[in-house]
Amino acid sequence: MTTSSAALALENIARRFDHVRALDDASLVARDGTVHALLGENGAGKTTLMRIAFGLIRPDAGTIREHGRLVELPSPAAAIALGIGMVHQHFSSIPALTVAENVALGGHGAYRVDRVRARVREICDRVGFALDPEARVVDLTVGAQQRLEIVKALAHGARTLILDEPTAVLAPREADDLLAMLRGFADTGGTVVLITHKLREALAIADDVTVLRHGSTVLAEPVANVDSNTLAEAMIGSAPxxxxxxxxxxxxxxxxxxxxxxxxxxxxxxxxxxxxxxxxxxxxxxxxxxxxxxxxxxxxxxxxxxxxxxxxxxxxxxIGFVPEDRHRDALVLEFDIAENLALRDAGFARGRLVWPRIRARAAAMLTEYDVRAPSSDTMVGALSGGNQQKLVLARELExxxxxxxxxxxxxxxxxxxxxxxxxxxxxxxxxxxxxxxxxxxxxxxxxxxxxxxxxxxxxxxxxxxxxxxxxxxxxxxx
Amino acid sequence: MSDPALAAKRTTSPWRRRLASSLTPGIIAAVVAVVSLALLWVALRLAGFDATLALGALWRGSFGNWYAFTSSTLVRATPLVLTGLAVAIAFRAGVWNIGADGQLLVGAALATAVGLAWGGALGWAALPIALIAGAVGGACWAGIAAVLRTRFGVLEVISTIMLNFVALDLVGYLVRGPLQEPSHAYPQSNAIPKQMHLPFLIPGTRLHWGFALGVAAAVILWWGMRSTAAGFRVRAIGANADAARIAGRIDVARTTTNVLLLSGALAGLAGAIEVSGVTYALYENISPGYGYTAIAVALLAGLDPLGVLATGIVFGALEAGALSMQREASVPSVVVTAVEAALVLLLLALSRRGKAASVIGRFSGARSASADEAS
Known part of the structure; x- marks a missing residue:
């Protein structure tokens, strides 16, 4: 893969947050007219790398090239000006406004409803989306909200689309539709970078694949050269x-x-x-x-x-219950581990809470359920997603x-x-x-x-x- | 998960907690005092006053001598501590009770009414019954907001502030109507009977037992929030009502109602104590905005009950000192009000990522995005 023909080339990117090396030596070359899958486990640095590509974070080291030209991306506006658009995991539309109004946000000059509507229709026709410009975002399904995010990026002139785990929130059929749309976008000359951890998805629609592990690129190949075993091994190292x-x-x-x-x-x-x-x-x-x-x-x-x-x-x-929205329904992120364990059936608790006893039990449960945390008074918000979920399971199974x-x-x-x-x-x-x-x-x-x-x-x-x-x-x- | 991420979490979290726990109430109070003096000095200089003279007067009127400290500062601090606790416990639960002032007024009115009606007949029981009546009055007043919230979905931040004005008008009506002194010359009630007066805590000063009640309330609330299941429920619904309901199976509406009632009771008790310990009668302007200053007291204390005790005393000193500043240096006492407001703004500006900011953030409906997981 040569970098000169690439829509977007990130080379040897490094980035630290305080004392954490989020990225060490990460590179990714997305060619024009292709779908590029970016794979990696949680914490491998996928989102960080793409946030750098969208100007949300500045790298400590490394270079970014757009069609061979060295560029600086100090802000998302700079990235948008270069035709780069990003669809985040958490959507950024205003629920009370209509689709057209959301698309018009971030534009310039006078707001002409009919013109924005026509623009939304034109984009939807081009990429094969069904989306009513007059619908309010609050009434849209999750899939439609995601389509709106893509339309917003395209309305700002994006030729390179970065999507962060877009299928995580979709039903299988919706996911298939989305992937087909992305394939079509690439076939008409656009470039797609798809952050995912689903191997099947990457193998099904991507042309090229890059795998990050611990902040470094460990594999960058055309999809034709890899299979699910090689990808899985690259993602997690040697352990199957x-x-x-x-x-x-x-x-x-x-x-x-x-x-x-x-x-x-x-x-x-x-x-x-x-x-x-x-x-x-x-x-x-x-x-x-x-x-x-x-x-x-x-x-x-x-x-x-x-x-x-x-x-x-x-x-x-x-009854043990593990809700789907961990951060909203299962955990109090600003409470520590012991407090979150004490939350179980707190509605029926009476009298005193003996914290030394609760903490001792919590410490034992961390070992028993393999929750990796320094101690029982660690804030739950500081744990990784996997350890948070293990903590929820520990509480509910205890x-x-x-x-x-x-x-x-x-x-x-x-x-x-x-x-x-x-x-x-x-x-x-x-x-x-x-x-x-x-x-x-x-x-x-x-x-x-x-x-x-x-x-x-x-x-x-x-x-x-x-x-x-x-x-x-x-x-x-x- | 990757090792560097874990390492970072190891370092950041306990460090923050250690910092937070080392900010003991005493340190908070000292910082608040020093910063407010600095602000006051700047304000006085800007307004063209002799700052040294004015601050000297402030000192003499607040901490300067034993009598000023006990009879001015601590007496003034008593309603601020109790209403500050009322606000702090409500805010900890995510219940935005802005109505401590109204609850204080209703408490004062009910205590006065009970005292005037049965004070003579009740003998020694008149005082405790009047205090209980004050707490019940405040709780009922807050209870209106609780019913409005749970039954009709009216935000308590609106209803409690509105009820402040209703309470003010109610007291205005009472001291010109049913409770007015017999000569009908002044808008105030008759003096309450002697046996209803709070005894003095320290002989030779005007410091009454109400201050001891405030200290006791602070200690009990501090312990209760930490060490009881009910206190834990309050903290849980304030930190994340969804998780409290789903994971904790906590009845959020009931807990909210209970917190509002307790909050109102504390403010109402403050009103009853003002009547039975300081004014001995009901006046229209019995509260110079205690319930509003209480919000500053509670926020500066980080919503911690022991912190409220400390910041309540500092604010009591500021306000007591302001009066002596006005007497001795002709500085209008509102300067201190401006400084109190500046303190809160300063706190919010400096602790954008801290607890007070998140309180205000939630207060204004903004939801801060949870920390991005580096992935």
Whole structure:
């Protein structure tokens, strides 16, 4: 790969944050008209490198070239001026405004509604998006919000698009559509840099792939020269990924049963309708469904976190629950580890909290559950995502609940942390707990489940453990 | 995860905590005192006063001698400490009670009413019953905001500030109507009976037992927030209401209501103590804005109850000193009010990443993005 023909070439980039070397010797060369996959585990430096390419962070060392020309990127504005656009993991649109208004933000001169609308339509037609310029962002699905982010970048004239884990929030079909759109954008001369940790995605659509490990580029090849084994090895080093151990055991008695259960969300919209479900000890019920099909409300209700609007649940009082949004629903980031462990069922606690005793127990649990933290008074916000999730699991598994309910347990985790979480979940099942797992990654559900429930428009249906059957059921097909 | 990231987390987190825990209430108070004197000196010079003379008067009127310290500073600090605690505990729960002033007024009014109606008949029990009545009055006043919030979704930041004006008008009505002294000449109530007066804490000074109650309340709240399940719930809903509800299965609405009631009770108690320890009657302007100054007291204390005790005393000294500054150096006492405001602004500007800023950040509806994970 020569750098002169490259839309964007980052060479030997280094960057420290205080005493952390986020990037050591990272290079990435994205050629014109290609999709370039940037792979790496959490903390490998992928996002940092791309934030440098978008002018959000300045490198300590190294060079950036745009079509061979040495450039400085002191700000995102400088990057945008060079035709570089970035779609972040966390969207940056204003919910109360319409699609067109959001696109117009950051523009110059007078705001002409009809002109912006026409521009949005033109861009959508060009890349094959369905997006109503007049819709308010607050009413858009996650997928549509992401399309808006891309349209915003394109409206600013982006020829090089950087996307940070764009498929993490999408249902499989939406993800496929997005990847097809990105492929089309590259085929018409654009350049795409796709940050991902999904090997299959990289292999399916990328032309070239760069792998970062510990802040350095360890592999940069055309996709044709690599396979999933080489990529996985480059990402995690020599240790192979641990397979989720999966042996069917004979299920025990029913630990939870839901009868004609209906649940509404916070706005009063009925999201889950007439669900009947039995969960037995020693089995994993996998739940699949596209975003918003009612699985979130169902799991919250089964876990006793949301009241049923109709029907009822019979279950144990001690329920382990791992919510999908760790930072929002599971942890208090500005509390330390011991305090977060004390949070479990704090609503029913009485009297005094004996902190020395809680801290001693917390310290023991850190070892027991392999949470890497200096001590029990470390702020949880300072832990890595994987260690935060292990901490949540430790808290929920500690009282040995007969029922464990889990949403997207490995979102944003690297391979090693994912394997550790899977092992814990199956361990809970093997020790006799009933386990309900929802994941937006269908493959994860299939890998863990003994039985599969698919949610569609609020209704639940049991489906054989088969990828095609599940995929059809998720979109409502027979 | 990568090793460098872990290493950094090892170094930053405990360092920050050690710094935070070393900022003991005494140090906070000392820093506040020094900075406010510096600000005051600048303000006085800018306004063309003899700063040395004025600050000397301030000193003599606050810490300069035992009598000034006990009878002015600590007496003035008592309502500031109690309302400061009211604000601090509410803010810790993420409940924006701006209505401590109104709750104080209602507490003062109810204590006065109870004292005037039954004070003679109750004998020795008149004082405790009046204090309880004050706390109940403040709690009820805050309870209105609690009901508005939990039943109708009215933000307490709006309702409590509005209720301040209602309380002010209510007291204005009472001292011109039902509670007015018999001659109907002055807008004030009759003097409360003697047995309702708070005894003096230190003989020969005007320092009453209300200050001891304030200290006790600070210590109890400090312990309660740290070491009880209820205090932990308060801190949890303030730090992350979603996680408190989902992971902690905490009834956020109920905890919010309880905190508002307790906050109102503390402010109402402050009002009752002012009546039974200082004024001995209900006046329309019984509070020169204690409940508003309390917000500064609470924020500067980092919402820590023991810190409130310290900053409350510093603010009490400032305000006591301001009066003597006005007498001796003809400096308008509002200069001190300006300095108090400047202190809060300074704190917010300097601690953009600190706790007070996050309080104000949440207060204004802004949500700071969680720290980016280097990935």
């Amino acid at each position: 990924p641990i397979e989720a151990r999966h042996e069917r055991t004979e299920p025990g008695p029913v630990v939870l049963s839901a009868h004609e259960l209906s649940v509404s969300d916070a706005r009063g919209v009925t999201r889950t309708r007439d669900v009947n479900l039995d969960v037995r000890a020693g089995e994993v019920i996998g739940v699949a469904g596209i975003d918003g099909a009612g699985q979130h409300e169902l799991l919250l209700c089964l876990a006793g976190r949301l009241p049923a609007t109709a029907g009822y649940v019979e279950g144990p009082t001690t 009282p040995k609940p007969r029922l464990l309910i889990v949403e997207n347990p490995t979102r944003g985790l690297d391979i090693a942390a994912t394997a550790a979480v899977h092992a814990r979940l199956l361990g809970a099942r093997d020790s006799g707990a009933g386990v309900v797992i929802y994941s937006s990654d269908l493959d994860e559900v299939l890998a863990l489940a003994d039985r599969l429930i698919v949610m569609f428009e609020g209704r639940a249906r049991e489906v054989p453990l088969d990828r095609d059957a599940a995929g059809r059921a998720m979109v409502g097909a027979a």
